[in-house]
Amino acid sequence: MKKYDVVIVGAGIAGMTAAIYAVRAGKSVLVLEETMQGGQIINTINIENWPGDMGVTGAELSQKIYQQMLELGVEMEYEKVLELNKSAEFNSEIDARDGVRACYNVKTDETEYLASAVIIATGTEPRKLSDEMMADVGKRPVSYCATCDGALYKNKTVVVVGHGNSAKHEVKYLEGICAKVYNIHHDEPIPEDAEAVFVAIGRVPNTEFLSGVVDLDDAGYVVSDESCHTSALGVFVAGDCRTKGLRQLVTAASDGSIAATEAVKYLS
Ligand SMILES: Cc1cc2nc3c(=O)[nH]c(=O)nc-3n(C[C@H](O)[C@H](O)[C@H](O)COP(=O)(O)OP(=O)(O)OC[C@H]3O[C@@H](n4cnc5c(N)ncnc54)[C@H](O)[C@@H]3O)c2cc1C
Structure with missing residues (x-):
């Protein structure tokens, strides 16, 4: 089983920033990403x-950070993390390789890794419609992104479900x-x-996958604060998936830097 000082789950802005900080601190770093780098932006x-980059697109920004991360020596695999468990080494003997203790098994849909520290940066995904509403939708296509799919319905009739700020943006x-x-x-x-439902x-x-591993709040967010520590030793959290007041790119990046710095401190 391959072992890393830091395994980061999620290659959004938070996860990629954490990777940059951890690898620059001399740690071996693996980023695991289920879909593609960049996340929701x-x-x-x-x-x-x-x-510093007014009008940049999400794709451009993500690509720049991704390239930077790879050039600095971060490894990346496109795998979905399914489970996080304390390994047999956890809290027991000093690890023979580098004196680091408390390891986690990170199980993915393809394999398993050993991590001395883990940073959770899994972000958020759109809330799905209820089963009842899906029955009403029937065979009509459902989209969670007007920018991605809107052009498919040129001159057609569509419906946007939702009344918050993002729904208003989709309608416009x-x-x-x-x-x-x-x-x-x-x-x-x-x-x-x-003809289509947004x-x-x-x-x-x-x-x-973190239920029972770290404390989550009632909505499922990882309980943390500006220190980016979680309730589990050696597990840190960054970005939109943690409890916080402002979910934005700069706060995701900020969390990434803090989570990595805390992980590095923990490892030494
Ligand atoms: C439409 C839209 C527009 C926005 N516009 C702006 C804006 O203009 N300015 C701004 O500051 N913010 C904006 N935001 C908010 C901003 O995008 C987020 O705050 C930020 O991207 C969060 O980054 P993150 O890294 O925490 O999470 P995410 O971007 O959600 O990344 C999480 C990553 O983790 C991966 N992942 C999840 N689970 C697993 C798993 N089990 N195993 C492996 N990988 C996993 C996901 O595939 C994803 O790539 C916008 C958001 C949206 C949806």
Whole structure:
């Protein structure tokens, strides 16, 4: 089983920033990513609040950070993490290789790794419609991203489910493309003539696999504070998947730097 000083779960802005800090501190670092680097910002076409790069796209920003990470020597595998367990070495003997204790087995959909410290940076994903609402949707296509899929419904009738800020943004965007855009609440029936359904009813943290490993709040966010420590020794958290007041790119990057710095301190 391959062993790393730091295994980072998730290659969004938080995870990639953590990787940069950890590898620059001389640690061996593996990043595990289920889909592709960049995370939830990847399809955003105009970021206006990333300092120093007005109007950068999510794809450009992600690619720059990804390249930087690889050039510094971070390893990356496209695998989904399924389980995190304390290894047999946890809290017992000093590890023979480098004097680091407390290891975790990181089990993915392909293999398993040993990590002296783990940083969770799994972000959030769009909240799905209820089963009842999906029955109402029937065979109509469902999308969670107007920017990605809106063009497929040019001059058609679509419905946006949700009434928050992101739903309003989706409605505005689709109004520029579609013939008609309905906007309904998550408990209203889908209009019969709607040909596609866009869902914007909030986001949920990607933390199911952490249940029983670290403390989660009622909504599933990893309980932490600005120190990015979790309730488990050697496990740190960064970005949108933790309890925090502002979920943005700069706070994700900031968390990444802190989580890695804390992990490095812990390892020494
Ligand atoms: C449409 C949209 C527009 C936005 N616009 C802005 C903006 O203009 N400015 C701004 O500051 N913020 C913006 N945000 C918010 C910003 O994108 C987030 O705060 C930030 O990207 C969070 O980064 P993260 O690394 O914490 O998580 P994420 O970006 O969610 O990355 C988490 C990564 O972890 C991976 N992952 C999850 N579970 C696993 C697993 N089990 N195993 C392996 N990998 C896993 C995911 O695939 C993902 O790549 C926007 C968000 C959205 C949705």
